[in-house]
Amino acid sequence: MRTDLYQGHDYYLMDEWLTEEHKLIRDTARAWIKKEVSPIIEEAFEQGKFPKHLIKGLAEIGGFGPYIPEQYGGAGLDQISYGLLMQELERCDSGLRSTSSVQSSLVMYPIWKYGTEEQRMKYLPKLAAGEFVGCFGLTEPDHGSNPGGMITNFKDMGDHYLLNGAKMWISNAPFADIAVVWAKDETGRIHGLVVERGMEGFTTPTMTGKWSLRASDTGELIFDNVKVPKENLLPGRSGLGAPLSCLDSARYGIAWGAIGAALDCYDVALRYAKERQQFGRPIAAFQLQQKKLAEMITEITKAQLLTYRLGQLRNDGRATSAQISMAKRNNVDMAIHIAREARQILGGMGIINEYPIMRHMMNLESVITYEGTHDIHLLITGMDITGENAFS
Amino acid sequence: MKILVCISKAPDTTSRIAFTDNNTKFDENGVQYIVNPYDEWYALVKGIELKETLGGNVTTITVGGSDNEPIIRKALAIGADDAVRVDLETGDSFVVASQIAAYAKDQGFDLILCGKETINYNSSLVGGMVAEMLNMPYLSLATSLTMEGSTAVIEREVQGGVEVLEVTGPFVLSAAKGLAEQRIPNMRGIMAARTKPLNVIAAISVDQTAEIVSYTLPAPKGACKYVDADHPEELIRLLHEDAKVI
Ligand SMILES: Cc1cc2nc3c(=O)[nH]c(=O)nc-3n(C[C@H](O)[C@H](O)[C@H](O)COP(=O)(O)OP(=O)(O)OC[C@H]3O[C@@H](n4cnc5c(N)ncnc54)[C@H](O)[C@@H]3O)c2cc1C
Numbered sequence: 239m240r241t242d243l244y245q246g247h248d249y250y251l252m253d254e255w256l257t258e259e260h261k262l263i264r265d266t267a268r269a270w271i272k273k274e275v276s277p278i279i280e281e282a283f284e285q286g287k288f289p290k291h292l293i294k295g296l297a298e299i300g301g302f303g304p305y306i307p308e309q310y311g312g313a314g315l316d317q318i319s320y321g322l323l324m325q326e327l328e329r330c331d332s333g334l335r336s337t338s339s340v341q342s343s344l345v346m347y348p349i350w351k352y353g354t355e356e357q358r359m360k361y362l363p364k365l366a367a368g369e370f371v372g373c374f375g376l377t378e379p380d381h382g383s384n385p386g387g388m389i390t391n392f393k394d395m396g397d398h399y400l401l402n403g404a405k406m407w408i409s410n411a412p413f414a415d416i417a418v419v420w421a422k423d424e425t426g427r428i429h430g431l432v433v434e435r436g437m438e439g440f441t442t443p444t445m446t447g448k449w450s451l452r453a454s455d456t457g458e459l460i461f462d463n464v465k466v467p468k469e470n471l472l473p474g475r476s477g478l479g480a481p482l483s484c485l486d487s488a489r490y491g492i493a494w495g496a497i498g499a500a501l502d503c504y505d506v507a508l509r510y511a512k513e514r515q516q517f518g519r520p521i522a523a524f525q526l527q528q529k530k531l532a533e534m535i536t537e538i539t540k541a542q543l544l545t546y547r548l549g550q551l552r553n554d555g556r557a558t559s560a561q562i563s564m565a566k567r568n569n570v571d572m573a574i575h576i577a578r579e580a581r582q583i584l585g586g587m588g589i590i591n592e593y594p595i596m597r598h599m600m601n602l603e604s605v606i607t608y609e610g611t612h613d614i615h616l617l618i619t620g621m622d623i624t625g626e627n628a629f630s
Numbered sequence: 631m632k633i634l635v636c637i638s639k640a641p642d643t644t645s646r647i648a649f650t651d652n653n654t655k656f657d658e659n660g661v662q663y664i665v666n667p668y669d670e671w672y673a674l675v676k677g678i679e680l681k682e683t684l685g686g687n688v689t690t691i692t693v694g695g696s697d698n699e700p701i702i703r704k705a706l707a708i709g710a711d712d713a714v715r716v717d718l719e720t721g722d723s724f725v726v727a728s729q730i731a732a733y734a735k736d737q738g739f740d741l742i743l744c745g746k747e748t749i750n751y752n753s754s755l756v757g758g759m760v761a762e763m764l765n766m767p768y769l770s771l772a773t774s775l776t777m778e779g780s781t782a783v784i785e786r787e788v789q790g791g792v793e794v795l796e797v798t799g800p801f802v803l804s805a806a807k808g809l810a811e812q813r814i815p816n817m818r819g820i821m822a823a824r825t826k827p828l829n830v831i832a833a834i835s836v837d838q839t840a841e842i843v844s845y846t847l848p849a850p851k852g853a854c855k856y857v858d859a860d861h862p863e864e865l866i867r868l869l870h871e872d873a874k875v876i
Contacts, residue, residue, distance in 0.1 A: 245644055258700040262707060262820055269814045300817030313817045 240592050242276035244268070244329065244505050249539045252546060256318070263319050267299045267326035279331050280591045282453040286446070288337060289453065290413065297368030301327065301338040303346040310350060311363030317552040321494035321545065328495030329502045331594075332601035333454030335495045340409045341365060343488035345372030345418050348430050351483070352474030357432065361416065373414040375405035375433075375459045376481050382407075383614050384630075386478045390421040390461065392431065399471065401431065401464040407608070411457030412444040418472075419459065420481045430472035430480055439464040451604040486562050489609050490552060493545050493565035496605060497538060499598045500573035503580035504534045506593055510584050521583070530579045537576065541569045560622035567615035574602040631686035631777075633677040634734055635710065636744035636756060638692060638726075639701045640666040643749070653844045656750075665701045668745025670708070671812040672805035676775060677743050678709040679810055684777060686740075687711050691733060693726045695719050699828065706823035707815035713826070718833035723751075727759030728836040735764060741782075742802040746771050754804070761802035769801060773808040 246268075253261065274295050282289045296302060304320050306312025313319075320342070328335035346365050349357055364370040381387045390403025401421060411417070417433045417440075433440055439462040448456060475483070508531055511522035521527050548565050551557035577599035581588035588595055606612050617628050641647070641661045648657040665674075677688045690705045692698050693716045702713045716729040734742060742761075747754040754770070761768030773792075774785035784795045784803065815823075857865045869876045 258703060259820065259824070261700065262704055262815070263817070266707075266815050266817075266820065273814065298816035298818075299814075300820075304817070308821070313821055 242272045243509065244272070244502060247501055247504060247535060247538065248542075249535050250543065252542055255546060256322075260318055260322055263300065263304075263315070264322040264326055267301075267323055268329075270295055270299050271326060271330045275330050275334060279334070279453060280594075280597070283331070283333070283597055284452070284591070286448065286452045288333065288410075288413075288455040292334070293337075293368040293371065296334075296338055297366065299323070301342070302368060303342045303350075303362065303366045305342075306346050306350055306362060306366060310358050311366030312346070316549075317490070318546070318549040320491060321549050324491040324495040325498035325501075327498065328492075329498030331453050331597065332495065332499060332605050333451045335491070335498070336409050336451060336454045336604075337371075339488050339491040339495070340374055341372055343491055344374030344484050345416070347487050348374075348418050348472055348480065348484050349432070352430060352472040352480060353432075354469075354473060356469070357472070361432065370415040371410055371413060372416045372418060373408050373410040373457075373459070374481075374484065375408050375411075375417050375419040376485075377405060377407045379404065379406045383611060385420070385481065386428070388420065388422060388428070390419070391423070392421050392429075392466065393424060395465075398468055399431065399466045401433065401461045401466050403461050405459040407445070408442075408457055408459050409451075409454055409608075411442045411459055412455045414442065417442075417459055418484075419461070421461075427476050428478055428480065429476045431466050432470040432472070433459075433461070433464060433466060434470075437464050437466065449603075450600045452600075482559065485609055486557075486559050489562050489566040490548065490557070492605060492609055493541075493548065493562065493569045496566075496569035496573040496602070497541050497545060499602060499605075500534070500538050500541070500569075500576040503573070503577045503595050503598055504531070504538060506595060507531065507534070507580035507583040510587070510593075514585075527583055530583055534576045534579060537572045541565075541572050545569065558622075560618050563610065563615040563618040566609065567612055567619070570602060570606045571612060574599065574606055577602055631680055631684050631740045632738055633680060633686060633688045634730075634737070634739045634742045635669065635674045635677045635688060635690045635705070636692075636730055636742070636760075637669045637674065637690045637701065637705050637713075638666050638745075638748055639663040639694065639698055640749045647847065649845045649847075653846065654842060656845065663697075663701060665704055666745050666748045666750075668747060668749070668805055668807075670705065670745075672807065672809040673743040673745050673803075674705055674708060674710065675810035675813050676805060677741070678813070680741070680775075680777065681709075681711075689714060689737075689739075691716065691730055693718055693721065693729045693833075696830075702828055703823050704815065706826045706828070707819040708813055709815075709819060711826065713828045715828060715830045716833050717830050721836075722838045722840045723753050723755035724759060724839040725836050727756045727763060729833055730756070730760050731763035732834045733831065734760070740800050742766070742800075744802070744804050746804045746806045757802055757804040764800075764802070767797050767799075767801040768804075769795060769797060770804045771806040772803050773806050775803060775809060 300313045303312040304315045308314040349361050376385050378388050392399040392401045415435050419431050419433050441460045442457045445456045511527050514521045581595045642664050645661045650657045681688050688710045690710045690713045744757040758768050769784050771786050772784045776783050782797050786793050
């Protein structure tokens, strides 16, 4: 890959709404990425492997649980800081951001919110420091958009729980030390359990053949009569609302992250269009290319405004799930369109891995599907405004 | 070791450079500032490295208005212990050096570090002036600094080779590329920087010795011509007939 020349774009001067610390956090993440990740990301993507040596650095820039309180090893930051970190990570690669947002929002968040004090102290500091990597098991082979139909279940055996079932499409699964697994008890109610690597009957086969998010490892979680200690149940909340609240946090991060991917595509395309000459002029001088670029920055700016406001609402604890759905849906769709247009601006060069655009485009195909598909988020908005459930 | 590091801001290298007021003032509109790279990457990091191996304290000093505080916080996030800001909006190198010397004179610093130059004005004046004002030795453009007991061993790049110097006692050193390796702050550092002391002190009164008369932008870069590697004679012809340099 070429030298990473990325520069942020802030058409509406929204940086003025950020604190100095926000900017320092963002610039630090950007500097770390340019130094440690940009030079190797294409290769990791090609090999289809998450570059594990980055975990320590990800922890150091605050990539694991930045909003988790300091007493548990987090940085105690606000939601805008979390968003900015996700934006910088996904600016580089959606897979890198996925590793970070799964750990933060889908593993640390439920342990922090629904775990006991012992569970928090046992897991959170290690997860924050990157000594442990976690994954989140909700989706099953036959239950994706409809996780409430899950069949993974556990039985109370007196001194432990006996867990059976299988999860699929689980980010970080192949190398995770712990998994937050959602399973039904004997009455059919959903609970979260922390399953640790090494427990008998627990395996995590890797899923191969992905054309998307290749720099993030995805796998299955298979539970074959796994004995889970009773103290590993997250007691604070049960029912489908518990995993969905984690998804709110992760989706919020994705809304920021998608802007990062879009910014990178726009940044590359803008620079290329100014430099590339055809018919004796830079291609940026042709109206058709200007239309693409102008529409890109317009859409990015709208998404930035939407997402910043969502961040304020989340800081105040007022953002609704439906508001988060709207931002996730809008921003990922915006990014995927920008990736496609940006690729065209680069002509043939757009398909070469010297530039990040095809990688972003392929990655975004996962991002538009996971954490609630594009359709499902529309149904959430639809239900929110009409009061009618169109899911089933 | 008690170390003072001089830190100033400089426009981000991607800034659009323009002037106002009949080309007498730099147009700050839309310009993002960073820590001057020679101060941050080399001088500051060297100071922190010395503190980590020998113990002591790293203080930064910045002459400028409150708009410098973001870059000061960054220096604290990278690992300085405390910071001083001399509250003064503008001034030439002499004024800046006078402020630093006035602060440093009774503080007992063993070492005062600065970058070899700022990337906007490139004057390379402050370090030498501070040394002179404090009557301390000045070692410029250092690419290596190691302490051997109370003796400092300094390397500087000179035409065609490396010069090795030794100095004992307090001294002022300007940092060139290679003196240390850039450090990216981490989240712990950023959090710690929130509570590190940043002391704002009043400026002493000094008159400027120089005034900027005007600025001009360099001529735009000409288009690049590629010469086929198989035809070096074409390069010779171009250099001779077009560029007229040989
Ligand atoms: C790379 C990757 C990583 C992932 N990581 C994780 C992870 O870490 N943890 C985890 O638990 N899951 C993870 N997932 C799973 C992801 O959340 C699911 O793929 C997603 O929820 C969609 O489920 P599905 O693939 O079964 O599609 P389906 O639910 O089968 O959907 C197929 C299509 O039908 C549409 N559809 C479904 N229901 C309706 C409806 N009611 N009305 C209209 N249209 C509908 C969908 O929008 C979609 O277009 C990951 C997925 C990918 C691709």
